[in-house]
Each structure stands twice: as structure tokens, then as C-alpha cells.
Amino acid sequence: MRKVRTAVFPVGGLGTRFLPATKAMPKEMLPVVDRPLIQYAVDEAVAAGIEQMIFVTGRGKNAIEDHFDRHYELETTLGERGKKEVLAQLDGTRFAAGTIAYVRQREPLGLGHAVWCARHLIGDNPFAVLLPDELLWNPARPCLKAMIEAHAEVGGNLIGVLDVPREHTHRYGIVSPGAQRGALTEVRGLVEKPKPADAPSTMAAIGRYILEPAVMDKLEARKRGAGDEIQLTDAMAELIGGSPFHALPFEGTRYDCGDKAGYVTANIALALERDDIGPEVKAWIDANVR
Incomplete structure (x- = not known):
């Protein structure tokens, strides 16, 4: 079974929900406490043993x-001043030459199109996809690490999922579930953003995927789906039945940092965990929040 060594980070989006902050700064560089959002996703990939990282960027993403x-x-100044x-x-921001590659997505045609832009660097190997907007927090057992361990047992395609309220199914790709295999659930179908009444479950994809390279052949057709975009969910759905396809629940806390409330919540929650600033933040909350 081929090991997952490569991860794709789609970071070409415009970040319109966070304007005007993202007018000149990529949304992926917005800090959560003192680390940019993209750093959390990269750290997760490194913890999972990823060796090659591909960033699919767009205009204005040079800061990444x-x-x-x-x-x-x-670095020289800090070294000379003894600030080790x-x-x-x-x-965590410095890697050996060749570890990171950048590909530009010229048109904002959807997540599926962004992943397809990395096809020549992926080749004929399984790969991971991480959406940096989704901050999946479990330092003891990062999401992608758990997924790669599961993939080593079952192979095929694997997605990270989380149970969501039924009224929120229209925000996600939703799994049509099959048989259980321990913590894993067989994926029999995928529906992109279904209405609550039509959702086959409340098991939602949360921005972590391990995919076989055959998905690139499906994306090559450039079929438009929800929002008139090329949807990764639609391409993945076409893979079902051709090779094993499972969903693994994430055990940890998810912060939707593509949403303002989720982003602010992530900052507060992670600040409270810090020994250096947590007590001061908690004292302010205790004194001011009723």
C-alpha cells in the first residue's frame, strides 16, 4: 500500500468574508493568537509525516x-543578539529545499479546480488535501495523522468527518453512510450541500481528505456543481465503488475560521490554553463577560 507523502493546500481564495483585512493580506495569514492560520495546517501535515507540500495559490498570496x-x-539579527x-x-516555517512547491490557480473555479491544478506534481500517488480555513485542534492526535494511520489499514479514499446539526447540512458535503468498520464508516455516497430534509446523514466532510490520484481524471472533465463551481465532492462521489472509500470521525475541536465568529472563537480558545497569556485572558473574560 502506497504511503501518503504529499499534501495539497488550496489557498487561492479571495477571503471576501474578512474584508477589508484581506484586501492586501491572504486570509490564510490571519493570526490565531501568534501563528498564521496556514501554519496550523502545515504543522498538522508535518505531524502526520507529510514530506512534500503543494500550495495552490492565486494573486496576492506572496505573503504565504x-x-x-x-x-x-x-534570523541573523536574532542570532547575533542571542535570542535563541x-x-x-x-x-516550523523553514523547510529543506524542494519540500514546498507553489502552483497558481488562475481562475477561482472552485475547490475541485484548485486540487486539479496540482495534478502534475501529484503524479500517480495518493495525496492529502487540507483546507486551512478548518482549524482542527487536537495536539495529542492531529486529524491527518489519525487519517493516515487508518489509510495504512484500508487504503483507497478517506475523508475526515464530524457530526453536525441537521439544519446545517446545507453548508457541507454530506456522507451517505454504509457499513461500520471500527471507527470507520463506509462511504456509499456524497452529496454537496443538501437541504436538511434531503441530507442522507449528518456526517459532514470537514476539510481533510486522502485521495487516490484517479480523482484527477474525474476533475479533468471540469463538471460544474453547486455554486456553478468545480466541486471536489462531486469528483470524489464518482470514485465510490471503484476503490475503498471510508469516513473517519475527527476526535477534537473544530474551529471554522472561514467564519468570523469561528475565527474569533479559535483565538479565544487557543489563547486560554496558553500558559503565558491564558490566565490574563481568562481574568479579563471573568471580569467583563456576563
């Missing part, structure tokens, strides 16, 4: 490339 590049002036602890905070 700069973030994962060397900053010689900063501060310098160590940059470790």
Missing part, C-alpha cells in the same frame, strides 16, 4: 511564500 521562506536579516528562544519560534 515569504512566510515559509528564510528571512536572513531577521525567539529564533526557535521560526523552526
Whole structure:
């Protein structure tokens, strides 16, 4: 069974929900406490053993490339001043040459199109897809790590899922479930953003995927789906029956950082976990929130 070594990060979106903050700054660079959102997704990939990272970018995303590049002036200055602890905070932003590749998505044609843009770098290998908007928080057992361990047993295609309220099914790709295999659920169908009355379950895809390269052949057809976009969910649905397809529930806390309320909540929750600032933040909340 081929090991998952590559991850795709679709980061070409316009970030219109966070305007005007995202007019000149990628939404993926918005900080959650003191790390940009994209850093959490990259850290999750590294913890899962990913060796090659592909960022599908667009216009105005240069800050992402700069973030994962060397900053010689900063590093030299910190080194000369003996600020080793501060310098160590940059470790997760620096990678060996060739570890990261960038591909530009010229048109905003949907998530499926963004993934398809990475096809030549993927080749004939299984790969992961991580949506940075979804901050899936479980430092002890990161979502992608759990998925890769499960994939080593069953192979095929695998998606991370979370149970959501039925009234929210229109926001997600929803699984039509089959047989259970331990924590895994067989995926018999996928429906993109169904109405609550039509949803086959409340098991929602949450932005973590392990896919066989055959999905690129489905995306090649450039079929339009919900929102008149090329949907990854639709292409994945066409793979069902051709190879194993399972869903794995995420055990942790999900923060939807594509939403303002979710983003603010993530900042508060992760700040409260910090030893350096948590007590001060909690004291403010206790004194001011009723």
C-alpha cells in the first residue's frame, strides 16, 4: 500500500468574508493568537509525516511564500543578539529545499479546480488535501495523522468527518453512510450541500481528505456543481465503488475560521490554553463577560 507523502493546500481564495483585512493580506495569514492560520495546517501535515507540500495559490498570496521562506536579516539579527528562544519560534516555517512547491490557480473555479491544478506534481500517488480555513485542534492526535494511520489499514479514499446539526447540512458535503468498520464508516455516497430534509446523514466532510490520484481524471472533465463551481465532492462521489472509500470521525475541536465568529472563537480558545497569556485572558473574560 502506497504511503501518503504529499499534501495539497488550496489557498487561492479571495477571503471576501474578512474584508477589508484581506484586501492586501491572504486570509490564510490571519493570526490565531501568534501563528498564521496556514501554519496550523502545515504543522498538522508535518505531524502526520507529510514530506512534500503543494500550495495552490492565486494573486496576492506572496505573503504565504515569504512566510515559509528564510528571512536572513531577521534570523541573523536574532542570532547575533542571542535570542535563541525567539529564533526557535521560526523552526516550523523553514523547510529543506524542494519540500514546498507553489502552483497558481488562475481562475477561482472552485475547490475541485484548485486540487486539479496540482495534478502534475501529484503524479500517480495518493495525496492529502487540507483546507486551512478548518482549524482542527487536537495536539495529542492531529486529524491527518489519525487519517493516515487508518489509510495504512484500508487504503483507497478517506475523508475526515464530524457530526453536525441537521439544519446545517446545507453548508457541507454530506456522507451517505454504509457499513461500520471500527471507527470507520463506509462511504456509499456524497452529496454537496443538501437541504436538511434531503441530507442522507449528518456526517459532514470537514476539510481533510486522502485521495487516490484517479480523482484527477474525474476533475479533468471540469463538471460544474453547486455554486456553478468545480466541486471536489462531486469528483470524489464518482470514485465510490471503484476503490475503498471510508469516513473517519475527527476526535477534537473544530474551529471554522472561514467564519468570523469561528475565527474569533479559535483565538479565544487557543489563547486560554496558553500558559503565558491564558490566565490574563481568562481574568479579563471573568471580569467583563456576563
